[in-house]
Amino acid sequence: MKPSIKDIARAAGVSHSTVSRALSDSPLINAATRARIRRLAAEMGYSPDAGARSLVRGHTCTVGVVVTTIADPFSAEVVEGIESTAYSHSYSVILAASQDEPEREIAAVEMLRSKRVDAVIVTSSRVGALHQERLGAAGVPVILLNSHSQQLAPHTLSVRVDDMNGARLATEHLLAHGHRRIAHVTGPAGHSPSADRLAGYRAALSAADLPFDPALIFPGTGRPAGGEQALPLLLALTAQPTAVFCYNDMTAIGLLAAARRAGLRVPDDLSVIGFDDIPFAAYVSPALTTVAQPKFDLGQRAMDMALTLIAGSSGEGGHIMLQGTLVVRESTCSYKSDSG
Amino acid sequence: MKPSIKDIARAAGVSHSTVSRALSDSPLINAATRARIRRLAAEMGYSPDAGARSLVRGHTCTVGVVVTTIADPFSAEVVEGIESTAYSHSYSVILAASQDEPEREIAAVEMLRSKRVDAVIVTSSRVGALHQERLGAAGVPVILLNSHSQQLAPHTLSVRVDDMNGARLATEHLLAHGHRRIAHVTGPAGHSPSADRLAGYRAALSAADLPFDPALIFPGTGRPAGGEQALPLLLALTAQPTAVFCYNDMTAIGLLAAARRAGLRVPDDLSVIGFDDIPFAAYVSPALTTVAQPKFDLGQRAMDMALTLIAGSSGEGGHIMLQGTLVVRESTCSYKSDSG
């Protein structure tokens, strides 16, 4: 049914180690027998057992990836970047979703450990230090991708985007267009990118000698609903903001939809800027101005780092920080005191 | 470094088989030693080697999933459905992207075979019959999800949405609103859902005693660009259509963007309907009327089928067909001879 090298050996009248050598391009084998065995193996539909091989080789050529959810345009592109570079190095990826529950994230990592993956990449982790402690100690590189800064100890590994600077870019764009009352809808509470983006927003404000007004900060969720819920609050302000910087594109898109329903014109009545540059940012109306994260790159760099560490096994620890870039589309414009 | 049961056995002063029994809740073990061994295992940071276990047990508790690309809102939700139900049955998933290249799809399946996954789920496959031949014969269930109908032989396994009926629903919705000249932008050529949706469109037309006009059919790609490119062609027609049924939401969203740039009002000047109901369909402007595919369900059912087949090992072959549902939003309205 599933032929092993022993079955092929029997059919070829050789020992199973000869078959192993023939199949793994060993130099110590006669070209003729090699060819004969390979033909036979193909005929019999042989497929090497990766598990058995890993047992003796000591590595699995597999990496584990844990995301909060796959059904999110941001994660999806990051995973695409990981998978793509894994593929080109003959690695495969085991994917697990944590649903943003720490215990489930831990269970996933434990499963990956059992599966003996050669490295683990965890995105948006809130408990990355734990994995580092368990896996890192066991010699398995753990790479934290866009994860909480508290987890980013010096002996830890990480790849992330510069959230603070990206947020500064977004805010400066608004500032440069004359906006002075700029609101901000945050991401999920307790998530570090959210804190970093808020910090970038504050930094830009302060660099422009503008005061920080807590009344202009609205709590979001990172999902469209967060933006939708923020809009009425924002409109209820006596001194209304003329622009809003949203934690991410999904939030901005939700806010855009709410603005449309409220009869508010974007960008004329309100400029809106997001973060991420998810594929659909270009297709909403008005097309969303945003700070593009190098999503595919993020995944690629994380996988590259994993590969390097697997090869060198010298877990030195390193941090890669990529920069986001401002993408100006139609949802932002200059502030006009007389709207229209 | 990575303790095995032998290391624990040594530390506990017992044989490795006793450790194995202690750790796997065997009834043939003294409660006290069991507790002692488990404590020791925890202290030493033991993690069972899933590969070694699989070798003797004969299964890996892992399924392989191959999609064309992960960075697609449709696939992403399907995979989420698969992963989620896999997780709740303690299964893990190896994910591979084929980039819609048959050879890469084949390579991915071959890799999965080597990894000895207990089942394989392939979405949008164009060469599913091949996998069935190689893997199915080897006793590994292969489930085709939304794959080409040619691949769906009776001894094959599949889960899919009723594309033809969904397309009929979409077209009937337009018909019911008085539209008579209804254009259609197809999906990627040679992809069977595209053919099925075209067939559903034709069926609805013919049921309404309307002639099929090939001039109203425009080739798309399944991506926004397909819709964007189709719009000018559609406008160039002397007898312009009053509505258009798009292969999928991404196509419709592209077309919506092009329409906006062309100063065309949707739905007043042109009704637009999509297919899939991706998360962003509700957030474009106007919100997209579409036929919702039960994406998460599709993944869930495929995984359930995999689990059943793994348990029963009686590869009987089965086909599950789920229905899509019409979701009316704002991009479609009744036909008015005097537009506006």
Next chain:
DNA sequence: TTGTAAGCGTTATCAT
């Protein structure tokens, strides 16, 4: 160039 044998970390079948 090939065969023999040991070993990877488990589980499972024997004894004891």
Next chain:
DNA sequence: ATGATAACGCTTACAA
């Protein structure tokens, strides 16, 4: 209740 021992499929010294 526990300990030897074989087996899973493979790679890799070590012999021949």
